[in-house]
Amino acid sequence: MTDAVPDQIYFEDIDVGDSIPELEKSPTSQQLVQWAAGSGDFYQIHYDTSYAQDTGLEDIIVHGALKHAFLGELLWRFAGPEGQVKRVQCSYRGMDPAAQGRESAQEKKFTLRGTVTRKYTEGERNFVELSVEGVRADGSVSTPGTGTVVLPSRG
């Protein structure tokens, strides 16, 4: 279980090239149904196998916007309770299936990672830019992107 609220990290503690703590997800069909309700997107390719297959997909797939939200959570946790998420951007380069039935959720593990690419100060705000990605269980990247957070200063 991850900490509910990670310890605060400060602008001075970050360097370009640093990796940030990873976030691991294992999207299940239950999570996709919860997301449908939470986001309002009830497109059937995300919870109805027959419907998904009729459109040419192999099976139900994880919503693109849910993968974007996973990257948002990665950045929210990195920014900490005193930081802010300023921007979350990603491309959907491939489909990601969800675990169903007795299938192990671990088989559909989806890991969110980030690396610091730039840090700068504008006015009194400290910005950190990152390269982020959503990675499948086989190590391939389906969801590359970028993010920006505002971090507090120790000063």
Place this chain on the structure above:
Amino acid sequence: MADQQFESVITDEMRAMIGVKGEETVSELTTTSVRMFARSVGYVDPAFYDEAVARDRGFRSLPAPPGYLGTPIYNPADSDPTFGGRRGSGGFRSPYPLVLNGGTDIEYTGEQICAGDTLTSATALASLNERWSGALGVPMLIQVSETTYTNQNGAVVAISRGTGISYPRPGD
């Protein structure tokens, strides 16, 4: 490898839609909708669930998790039954039948977005481009739409850019 030659489907009428804002959509954030969104992503941070914790952290109420810009007010008279938004909003329709979500980019201005807020949004087509998909063997139309979200006090809180990729059924 050189791009395959193909006939453009972008018309002058389509180009004329670039930058023209569509109808406004009104979206609400409530404590229940914020909790439901946060739960569906898998957040364990109590700030999204417990108003006292949220206030201690400096928020007016439960904060919106990144990616949540409210739920369009649903009315069966004019809402899309599958996607919830206003039917036909956005204005632009691709001539191609198949659509993929190409990407999402949300930039926040720094204004808090919390339960109790009402956001008004309007979407405009930002760009249209075409390229050949070697993988699918078909041309693809890439449209970027930009949506601006304004809160109940008139402050812009976020700008989102969505990329849609449409293409003909391979073999057609």
